[in-house]
Amino acid sequence: MPLGALRHIRKLRGGAQAHLIECSDGHFYVVKYANNPQHRRILVNEWIASALLRHLQIPAPDTAIIEIDSKFIEQYPECRMQLGSREILPEPGWHFGSRYPGHPERLATYDFVPDQLLKQVHNLTDFLCALVFDKWTGNADSRQSVFFRAQINEWLPAAEAHPRKLGFVALMIDHGYVFNGPHWELINSPVQGLYTRKSVYNAVRSVENFQPWLDRVENFPDFVLDGALKTLPPQWLDGDDSDLERVLLQLLKRRKRIRDLLADARLAKVNPFANWPL
Numbered sequence: 001m002p003l004g005a006l007r008h009i010r011k012l013r014g015g016a017q018a019h020l021i022e023c024s025d026g027h028f029y030v031v032k033y034a035n036n037p038q039h040r041r042i043l044v045n046e047w048i049a050s051a052l053l054r055h056l057q058i059p060a061p062d063t064a065i066i067e068i069d070s071k072f073i074e075q076y077p078e079c080r081m082q083l084g085s086r087e088i089l090p091e092p093g094w095h096f097g098s099r100y101p102g103h104p105e106r107l108a109t110y111d112f113v114p115d116q117l118l119k120q121v122h123n124l125t126d127f128l129c130a131l132v133f134d135k136w137t138g139n140a141d142s143r144q145s146v147f148f149r150a151q152i153n154e155w156l157p158a159a160e161a162h163p164r165k166l167g168f169v170a171l172m173i174d175h176g177y178v179f180n181g182p183h184w185e186l187i188n189s190p191v192q193g194l195y196t197r198k199s200v201y202n203a204v205r206s207v208e209n210f211q212p213w214l215d216r217v218e219n220f221p222d223f224v225l226d227g228a229l230k231t232l233p234p235q236w237l238d239g240d241d242s243d244l245e246r247v248l249l250q251l252l253k254r255r256k257r258i259r260d261l262l263a264d265a266r267l268a269k270v271n272p273f274a275n276w277p278l
Helices: 041-056 070-075 126-137 178-183 213-218 222-230 241-267
Strands: 003-011 019-023 028-032 063-068 081-083 086-088 093-099 144-151 166-173
Touching: 003 028, 003 070, 019 063, 028 041, 028 063, 041 063, 041 093, 041 126, 041 178, 041 213, 041 222, 126 166, 126 178, 126 213, 126 241, 213 241, 222 241
Parallel strands: 003 063
Antiparallel strands: 003 019, 019 028, 028 093, 063 093, 081 086, 144 166
């Protein structure tokens, strides 16, 4: 069942013009509207990506379907989007939500941290598994992440940290441009999916440094996609079923190409893997 939108907090940056909204489960969500400027297919991409990320055990926010009704839109006219000179309100109905990692008045999040703090992020190697995912899904955007300070074992149970130990954590966010966004195609560019701070890849010396995520993709089970499709709101598809089926079949065939796609990233204008030379 979808969550209800209760309170509008603020508009966020980005091409999809998402908004931060408090919802009926007591949590806050970054909500992308079905009639966002980038296309309703962005919501489909986000929903499918969230299922893939969970199975691959890549740290990313929980997701939910958010219902926005006409009463909410009337109460919070600031929930509108800007399209050129026009202002557009969200359509009443179901929209995509990515859970904010805490209370926005008590938790500071950062799109960027200085190099000295970046070295202190406890799950920096997760940028490697994110790159495996981005290459596989043809993410046309650069890798997006958010950083915040929290209890390590709450977000990274495998870290085996002391229950009260605090530190910086990175979550991988914003997957609307997997499948090349609304185009639903799998592109092969050396620069796609790369994080702008190349130091996160300093540990890479060969393709084997991307394990165990390579194996997880190469042996990815079809039933995970089936489950995502069963829970996908049909109004987000709006008759595009055959196009989605086509790109998902291509995705499954692409599982065995990930090693080559990662190696090809060294052909980017600036090789992101300083310790994995050509």
